[in-house]
Amino acid sequence: MTTELSLANVQGDILVGFSKKVELFYFFQIDNADAFRAQLTNLVPLISPADKTIGEKAEIRKKKEEHRQNVDVGYGTVIKPVHFPVVGVNIAFSATGLQKLQFIDNPKLNDVIFDNGMKQDAKELGDNNANPGADFKPDWDPAFLQDIHGVVLIAGDSFDTTSKKLADVKASLSTNSVSSIIEVATLAGDVRPGENSGHEHFGYLDGISQPAIDGVDEKILPGQAKINQGVVLLGRKGDTGNSPPWALDGSILAFRKLPQKVPEFEKFLLESAKSSNIDIPDGANGADILGARLVGRWKSGAPVRLAPLADDPELGKDEQRNNKFKFSSNSQRSCPFAAHVRKMNPRGDLDAEIINERLILRRGIPFGPEVTSEEKITNKTQNERGLYFVSYQSNLANGFSFLQKSWANNEKFPVEKPFLSGFDPIIGQKVDQSPPREMIGANGDNVSSPMKLEAQWVNSKGGEYFFSPSIPTLKNVIAK
Ligand code: HEM
Numbered sequence: 001m002t003t004e005l006s007l008a009n010v011q012g013d014i015l016v017g018f019s020k021k022v023e024l025f026y027f028f029q030i031d032n033a034d035a036f037r038a039q040l041t042n043l044v045p046l047i048s049p050a051d052k053t054i055g056e057k058a059e060i061r062k063k064k065e066e067h068r069q070n071v072d073v074g075y076g077t078v079i080k081p082v083h084f085p086v087v088g089v090n091i092a093f094s095a096t097g098l099q100k101l102q103f104i105d106n107p108k109l110n111d112v113i114f115d116n117g118m119k120q121d122a123k124e125l126g127d128n129n130a131n132p133g134a135d136f137k138p139d140w141d142p143a144f145l146q147d148i149h150g151v152v153l154i155a156g157d158s159f160d161t162t163s164k165k166l167a168d169v170k171a172s173l174s175t176n177s178v179s180s181i182i183e184v185a186t187l188a189g190d191v192r193p194g195e196n197s198g199h200e201h202f203g204y205l206d207g208i209s210q211p212a213i214d215g216v217d218e219k220i221l222p223g224q225a226k227i228n229q230g231v232v233l234l235g236r237k238g239d240t241g242n243s244p245p246w247a248l249d250g251s252i253l254a255f256r257k258l259p260q261k262v263p264e265f266e267k268f269l270l271e272s273a274k275s276s277n278i279d280i281p282d283g284a285n286g287a288d289i290l291g292a293r294l295v296g297r298w299k300s301g302a303p304v305r306l307a308p309l310a311d312d313p314e315l316g317k318d319e320q321r322n323n324k325f326k327f328s329s330n331s332q333r334s335c336p337f338a339a340h341v342r343k344m345n346p347r348g349d350l351d352a353e354i355i356n357e358r359l360i361l362r363r364g365i366p367f368g369p370e371v372t373s374e375e376k377i378t379n380k381t382q383n384e385r386g387l388y389f390v391s392y393q394s395n396l397a398n399g400f401s402f403l404q405k406s407w408a409n410n411e412k413f414p415v416e417k418p419f420l421s422g423f424d425p426i427i428g429q430k431v432d433q434s435p436p437r438e439m440i441g442a443n444g445d446n447v448s449s450p451m452k453l454e455a456q457w458v459n460s461k462g463g464e465y466f467f468s469p470s471i472p473t474l475k476n477v478i479a480k
Helices: 033-046 050-070 095-101 112-116 118-125 159-172 262-275 286-295 313-317 340-344 352-356 373-378 400-408 471-478
Strands: 022-030 087-093 150-156 181-190 251-259 365-367 386-393 438-440 450-452 463-468
Touching: 022 095, 022 159, 033 095, 033 159, 033 471, 087 095, 087 159, 095 112, 095 463, 112 118, 112 463, 118 400, 118 463, 150 159, 150 463, 159 181, 251 400, 262 286, 262 373, 286 340, 340 400
Parallel strands: 181 365
Antiparallel strands: 022 150, 022 181, 087 150, 087 463, 251 386, 251 463, 365 386, 438 450
């Protein structure tokens, strides 16, 4: 009989999500498993459980509100953003990492996609082939082509706080200056500056629609789906897998490095809006409308289902209204079937029970600099930027891997519509990019016409699947 969920047992990024301006992802190999398992006892006190993360978030909200009230908000006064020191640490292991640790004979999760690792899944995910015409080898950064045994996530208010914490983590995993791990890569993400804070690099507000977890999230917003704990946590109600007892209250973390070609995307929007005569009502321009129809939301976050013709920033920031909609099942007049948010959460197209098993918790962060004037002028990316995508789910055949393969990359999804939908224009991938991807319905005035998407503006450069164990499992099963 499984006991009731305790938030003290679950790592904080999973159910709550860290407060963050920046995040470090420290990918490592385990050099000496025995030493690592002994040193893990030193690391466990640094790991932030969900109850602590909830407390810290509430504290920051309170301090920010106090700060706002202390500032004179008279006409013309700008409230300067303030940073309150906060830092959270989590750890997770890949399937090869769990094998290396050998804390039991055969430490498999019994999730085939996880147990095989992301490299095995790359072709089906539609990642580019680095060997065109020959055996598939994903076109990934060298770091992700190596074995990665684990990742430490450190999120917080600044690079200063997070780098200091990383030094503490490394110190906890070494004895007499001899470390049990070897660094594979450290990646750093940061929230975009100023008014773009919270927006991903194409410019759209992110992090709006997340499911609420039964028995965890007390406040449910209008339109927000409520899901069983087992959609995210292994061994809980709603987990359809067959995981071992030590996996209870852990979650599978999918990490993807997703560079975005921003100037190229913007050029495409301008040229395609012009060539397909996308209507230009007052106050909006064709490229903005086309971009919003590709994402399913305007840059402010306002859903095109509710604001089909022009952005509505008030709606975008109103959490009581910005997620309260369902798509109109057979119509793409207000939102194409293939729009990113419709592909990822086809509310109104499929029964809620089917969708709710496939919802994920997204915890990513942008990386890379802002677009420079030179990049704008030449319409060519010169500096890598994009999204470090992170999602949590109990099962990859329902979560990330399914969403990418069966919905984003599947031209026929959503099924039983009057037209083919085409690819998710934002993340849909095709190993062989020729002929280019297409979608239908990008033009609201001519919803049956296909649009060639020319190039992929998001091309994965690697990643891995990790298991983020419960704190009792870290302490009592893996550590020794
Ligand atoms: C929602 C952008 C990758 C799954 C969104 C939203 C934006 C966005 C702007 C709307 C805001 C929100 O509801 O939070 C991007 C970009 C990506 C990316 C630029 C790549 C660079 C992915 C991937 C997946 C994914 C790889 C999963 C395979 C989702 C889901 C939603 C969402 C589930 C919420 C849909 C809803 O409930 O309405 N994304 N995304 N995204 N995205 Fe992505």
